[in-house]
Amino acid sequence: MQQRDLSGAILSGASPAAAEKYLAAVEAYHCFAGDAGGLLEAAIADSPAFTMAHVLKAYLHLVGSNAAAVAVGVEAATTALALPATDREQGHLAGLRKMLAGEYRAAGRIFEDLTIAHPKDALGLQVGQLMDFLTGDSRMLRDRIGRAAPQWDQGRPDYHAVLGMLAFGLEETGHYDRAEAAGRQAVALQPRNGWAQHAVAHVLEMQDRRADGVTWMRADIDAWTRESFFAVHNWWHLALFHLGLGEVDEVLKLYDGPIWGAKSDMSFDMVDASALLWRLSLRGMDLGNRWNELADVYEARAGTLGAYAFDDTHAMLAFVGAGRSDAARDLLAIQQAALKGAGDNASFAGEVGLPVMEGLVAFGAGDYGRAVERLRDVRNRSARFGGSHAQRDLLDLTLIEAATRNKDHDLRRALIAERAVALPAGEKAGALGRAA
Numbered sequence: 001m002q003q004r005d006l007s008g009a010i011l012s013g014a015s016p017a018a019a020e021k022y023l024a025a026v027e028a029y030h031c032f033a034g035d036a037g038g039l040l041e042a043a044i045a046d047s048p049a050f051t052m053a054h055v056l057k058a059y060l061h062l063v064g065s066n067a068a069a070v071a072v073g074v075e076a077a078t079t080a081l082a083l084p085a086t087d088r089e090q091g092h093l094a095g096l097r098k099m100l101a102g103e104y105r106a107a108g109r110i111f112e113d114l115t116i117a118h119p120k121d122a123l124g125l126q127v128g129q130l131m132d133f134l135t136g137d138s139r140m141l142r143d144r145i146g147r148a149a150p151q152w153d154q155g156r157p158d159y160h161a162v163l164g165m166l167a168f169g170l171e172e173t174g175h176y177d178r179a180e181a182a183g184r185q186a187v188a189l190q191p192r193n194g195w196a197q198h199a200v201a202h203v204l205e206m207q208d209r210r211a212d213g214v215t216w217m218r219a220d221i222d223a224w225t226r227e228s229f230f231a232v233h234n235w236w237h238l239a240l241f242h243l244g245l246g247e248v249d250e251v252l253k254l255y256d257g258p259i260w261g262a263k264s265d266m267s268f269d270m271v272d273a274s275a276l277l278w279r280l281s282l283r284g285m286d287l288g289n290r291w292n293e294l295a296d297v298y299e300a301r302a303g304t305l306g307a308y309a310f311d312d313t314h315a316m317l318a319f320v321g322a323g324r325s326d327a328a329r330d331l332l333a334i335q336q337a338a339l340k341g342a343g344d345n346a347s348f349a350g351e352v353g354l355p356v357m358e359g360l361v362a363f364g365a366g367d368y369g370r371a372v373e374r375l376r377d378v379r380n381r382s383a384r385f386g387g388s389h390a391q392r393d394l395l396d397l398t399l400i401e402a403a404t405r406n407k408d409h410d411l412r413r414a415l416i417a418e419r420a421v422a423l424p425a426g427e428k429a430g431a432l433g434r435a436a
């Protein structure tokens with residue numbers, strides 16, 4: 001008998017036992033927590049020609065990881081592409097093929113069509129939203145999910161996943177009240193949904209509700225950290241709340257503990273470590289050897305640079321923070337080469353990454369006038385290289401600090417005034433750090 005997923009779609013090549021493992025792995029993927037990899041290995045061991053098990057294994061490894069994990073993802077994708085597939089599964093395979101080519105926008109479009117045809121395909125929605133995140137498409141983060149939402153049965157056990165995705169999409173398009181409600185509902189349904197936990201954290205970050213943020217994150221730490229492969233990023237959000245409250249000792253404790261204590265070389269984890277140190281350094285803090293330790297890991301994985309300008313920007317923060325001008329210069333050269341490379345990264349680097357990195361290098365060299373120029377050129381289009389508003393806020397904070405150090409008092413005043421309007425409530429001065 002053919003096995004089916006929660007939407008009723010056929011799972012080609014799956015035995016009943018393998019399908020059960022796969023469904024548990026999908027749930028783990030929705031939550032960003034659990035042994036998704038182990039479950040998929042068991043499913044594949046049982047049913048080697050189980051197409052979607054290989055597809056999910058590829059999704060799990062290809063993005064935000066390290067070179068070894070990407071190799072696993074490529075192998076899984078290659079296996080999947082050779083297996084029989086239904087029309088729906090063909091949609092996943094076509095998107096996967098674009099992901100392998102670094103064509104995230106094209107992949108996102110394919111997943112769009114997939115979930116227009118199959119709106120109940122929660123995995124298709126999730127990997128599509130991941131493409132929106134990588135390409136900085138705020139509107140599609142919301143609309144991809146919104147257009148599928150009417151088709152959803154609220155009684156489905158994975159309804160929390162759609163709510164969590166909807167929450168993040170609403171948040172990134174500024175619908176904070178509805179985002180918070182959807183995110184909180186998702187977490188109430190499934191406390192381990194780290195993406196929904198995170199969506200609410202984003203609302204609280206954007207609304208400058210930092211005390212609320214600490215309360216939200218600390219209410220049930222076990223739920224969003226246990227077996228989570230997204231925990232570092234959520235710890236980073238908690239650290240931002242403490243930073244906004246001026247609780248720098250707590251921030252350093254989180255950095256040295258759950259954020260960087262394990263020295264994960266997964267790119268998404270390193271982004272968080274680097275961004276947090278940079279925010280601290282904008283406050284003029286002595287960070288000891290922390291920049292060097294982080295820069296060492298970035299240098300050790302130099303072969304992976306040049307693939308995604310958003311990640312590379314965070315590598316540049318570490319090189320500038322550690323005062324490694326040779327590594328910084330090499331990374332600028334890598335960006336120049338990326339402009340002529342394949343896939344979307346050529347435009348990520350050209351439109352945003354390279355000018356931002358030039359600005360960061362200028363900042364590190366004390367050329368604050370040039371840093372201001374480069375960052376002003378690019379900040380309003382910075383979404384085009386991916387990430388969230390909260391992550392890209394780093395560019396605004398750096399610009400304010402560069403204007404301050406450049407003694408450009410008028411610009412500084414203007415930037416702080418615009419920020420006060422953009423952030424609707426709360427401890428705005430805390431969010432600005434030293435520039436406040």
Ligand SMILES: [Fe+2]
Pocket residue numbers: 198202233237388390
């Ligand atoms: Fe985030």
